[in-house]
Amino acid sequence: MVLKENISEYQPKLIKTMILTFYWILVLFGTEVSGINLPGCSHVKPQVRYRAISDEEFVLQCALPHKHATNIYNNSVLNQHEVKWFWCQKNKGHLKAVEGSSNITLQGDALWFKPVRENASGIYICMIHEKIPCLKIVLEVQTKAEAKCAGYGTNTLHLLAGSGNSIACPGTKCYSHIDKVDVRWYKDGRQIEYRKTRKSLKFVDNEIYLKTTYVQDAGIYICDYTIFDNTTRWTMRTAITVEVIAKNTIHPPNILHPSGVTILEAELGKPLELECRVQFGFERGTQKRVIWKRDNENINEKLNQETSVCPRCLKGHVLRHVAKLEEVTEKDLRSNFICFAQNSVGNATAVIQLKKKRRVFFLYILCSAISILFAFLLCTAFIYQHWIEIVLMYRSYVAHNETTEDGKEFDAFVSYAKTDSSESDSAFISEEKFALEILPDMLENKYGYKLCILERDILPGGAYTDEVVTAIKQSRRAIIILSPAYVSGPKIFELQAAVNCALEDKKIKLVLIKFQAFQEPETLPPVVKKALRILPVITWKSSVSTAPNKKFWKYMHYHMPVNTTKVLGNCSLKGFFQRLFSLVRR
Ligand SMILES: *[C@@H]1O[C@H](CO)[C@@H](O)[C@H](O)[C@H]1NC(C)=O
Numbered sequence: 001m002v003l004k005e006n007i008s009e010y011q012p013k014l015i016k017t018m019i020l021t022f023y024w025i026l027v028l029f030g031t032e033v034s035g036i037n038l039p040g041c042s043h044v045k046p047q048v049r050y051r052a053i054s055d056e057e058f059v060l061q062c063a064l065p066h067k068h069a070t071n072i073y074n075n076s077v078l079n080q081h082e083v084k085w086f087w088c089q090k091n092k093g094h095l096k097a098v099e100g101s102s103n104i105t106l107q108g109d110a111l112w113f114k115p116v117r118e119n120a121s122g123i124y125i126c127m128i129h130e131k132i133p134c135l136k137i138v139l140e141v142q143t144k145a146e147a148k149c150a151g152y153g154t155n156t157l158h159l160l161a162g163s164g165n166s167i168a169c170p171g172t173k174c175y176s177h178i179d180k181v182d183v184r185w186y187k188d189g190r191q192i193e194y195r196k197t198r199k200s201l202k203f204v205d206n207e208i209y210l211k212t213t214y215v216q217d218a219g220i221y222i223c224d225y226t227i228f229d230n231t232t233r234w235t236m237r238t239a240i241t242v243e244v245i246a247k248n249t250i251h252p253p254n255i256l257h258p259s260g261v262t263i264l265e266a267e268l269g270k271p272l273e274l275e276c277r278v279q280f281g282f283e284r285g286t287q288k289r290v291i292w293k294r295d296n297e298n299i300n301e302k303l304n305q306e307t308s309v310c311p312r313c314l315k316g317h318v319l320r321h322v323a324k325l326e327e328v329t330e331k332d333l334r335s336n337f338i339c340f341a342q343n344s345v346g347n348a349t350a351v352i353q354l355k356k357k358r359r360v361f362f363l364y365i366l367c368s369a370i371s372i373l374f375a376f377l378l379c380t381a382f383i384y385q386h387w388i389e390i391v392l393m394y395r396s397y398v399a400h401n402e403t404t405e406d407g408k409e410f411d412a413f414v415s416y417a418k419t420d421s422s423e424s425d426s427a428f429i430s431e432e433k434f435a436l437e438i439l440p441d442m443l444e445n446k447y448g449y450k451l452c453i454l455e456r457d458i459l460p461g462g463a464y465t466d467e468v469v470t471a472i473k474q475s476r477r478a479i480i481i482l483s484p485a486y487v488s489g490p491k492i493f494e495l496q497a498a499v500n501c502a503l504e505d506k507k508i509k510l511v512l513i514k515f516q517a518f519q520e521p522e523t524l525p526p527v528v529k530k531a532l533r534i535l536p537v538i539t540w541k542s543s544v545s546t547a548p549n550k551k552f553w554k555y556m557h558y559h560m561p562v563n564t565t566k567v568l569g570n571c572s573l574k575g576f577f578q579r580l581f582s583l584v585r586r
């Protein structure tokens with residue numbers, strides 16, 4: 001006490017706060033305190049009186065009566081905790097806090113009774129923090145008989161969309177002895193007034209008349225009117241729920257997906273979703289359903305299913321129904337998954353079958369096969385282009401030397417026609433110059449072969465024919481320089497001899513060079529004719545200057561014997577591959 005006095009002496013503000021806090025604690029825990037007396041409320045007179053019909057929907061708003069109020073409830077109002085409701089039941093003494101229950105809900109600034117019972121009659125007190133300190137409302141619930149209601153009708157209306165409809169105030173059927181004037185209509189809490197923007201909505205005899213009904217007209221309608229009973233003013237309030245509907249469909253459901261029998265790829269052990277999309281026409285009630293079945297058996301409880309629903313779709317709606325397989329099993333692969341859709345008109349089915357997904361490595365194999373084929377083709381093209389180079393390289397590095405130990409002295413015997421000095425004046429290189437200078441210069445000096453040129457290397461002594469045959473037999477190749485002078489002159493004998501030698505000795509091969517174009521004379525020996533037709537011929541492009549004709553010499557080298565030691569001498573595989581690589585890079 002001493003302490004309290006001290007505080008009140010020095011800090012009157014704190015005391016005020018404490019009292020206020022205590023007051024709010026009382027308010028908050030009012031339920032436990034029976035017969036609580038709200039301070040500042042005891043002398044307040046009831047400001048509003050409502051009459052309600054028992055077993056119907058009813059709503060009370062915590063708002064001071066206002067002539068121009070256009071709202072009778074506001075769901076989005078405030079902080080729900082700031083609205084407090086208490087009540088004192090009729091003929092029972094004590095005040096209690098109103099608690100939400102199955103038929104009483106506190107929503108926004110209003111108290112909803114769904115429905116209201118006779119024992120809900122009494123005095124209601126509401127407070128909104130810093131807005132309404134105390135409002136007393138009297139509610140009197142009467143039965144239809146007490147209120148003298150004649151044909152109260154239903155509290156739910158189903159209006160057909162697009163057609164004309166009227167909504168009657170159920171309450172006007174009660175208190176038949178009293179004239180109803182000043183009926184006010186509210187839809188979803190807001191007062192309905194005649195608006196120029198919606199001329200098709202009219203008030204006729206306290207009823208709402210809709211020339212055309214829209215989906216948006218659905219909602220909770222409340223109508224109020226005032227009655228005086230022994231000079232006491234009451235507000236009579238009744239509610240009606242309006243639903244807008246369409247004509248029930250005459251079609252069975254239509255399965256949009258899957259269509260017919262659909263095969264779906266699935267991986268074993270992986271989860272899978274089976275989706276069924278069904279188009280339903282509008283239908284009131286809950287006749288429509290979609291389920292997934294396995295092979296026509298109703299073992300669907302093993303399938304984890306979910307459906308998305310559209311509550312108010314007048315034009316019907318598409319329903320998506322999904323079954324989830326947690327992991328695909330072998331059994332699933334053998335099953336038919338059936339989507340079954342049904343409404344009151346009929347039913348529809350569609351099937352999904354699962355197929356094992358082809359492993360990804362199949363693709364790898366395909367890819368590698370294609371790349372190998374491609375590489376093979378490239379290789380083939382490369383080898384075709386560079387065959388001679390490859391052979392030459394192979395020979396120079398890898399192949400064993402053909403020129404040793406075969407007992408022959410020369411690599412090639414050169415046979416050419418001697419020309420007259422007058423012809424050597426021509427612009428072209430003469431075959432003599434070719435045979436005595438150009439050919440030895442390349443084959444002997446560059447490639448290291450040893451040629452046999454009759455005039456140069458064989459000392460004259462024996463018979464010409466014997467000398468020729470001996471020289472050819474001592475050589476590995478016979479190089480024949482063909483020209484008109486050659487084929488029609490006496491030198492053709494050397495060719496004939498070379499052919500004969502080659503037929504006897506397999507180690508002797510003929511290399512024909514077409515030095516100038518020529519016509520085969522009729523008189524040629526048959527062996528020679530045959531040889532000219534069969535043997536490979538290398539053409540010397542005489543129009544080309546003395547500059548090295550790469551291709552020609554490459555072919556020459558190709559047809560000459562293998563002589564690894566003479567040029568490069570070493571035989572390393574590494575060198576071979578280095579040169580091969582440089583060939584590829586070109
Ligand atoms: C409902 O309450 C909210 C918050 O107080 C307010 O903004 C809104 O205007 C109210 N609605 C009506 C229709 O009065």
Ligand SMILES: *[C@@H]1O[C@H](CO)[C@@H](O)[C@H](O)[C@H]1NC(C)=O
Nearest residue numbers: 146227228229230231232234
């Ligand atoms: C109206 O008041 C009179 C007397 O003042 C009373 O006898 C009568 O019962 C009252 N009527 C109603 C309906 O309360």
Ligand SMILES: *[C@@H]1O[C@H](CO)[C@@H](O)[C@H](O)[C@H]1NC(C)=O
Nearest residue numbers: 252340342345346347348349
């Ligand atoms: C589905 O409809 C057909 C007729 O179209 C009917 O014979 C069948 O019994 C129906 N199935 C179910 C499961 O209702």
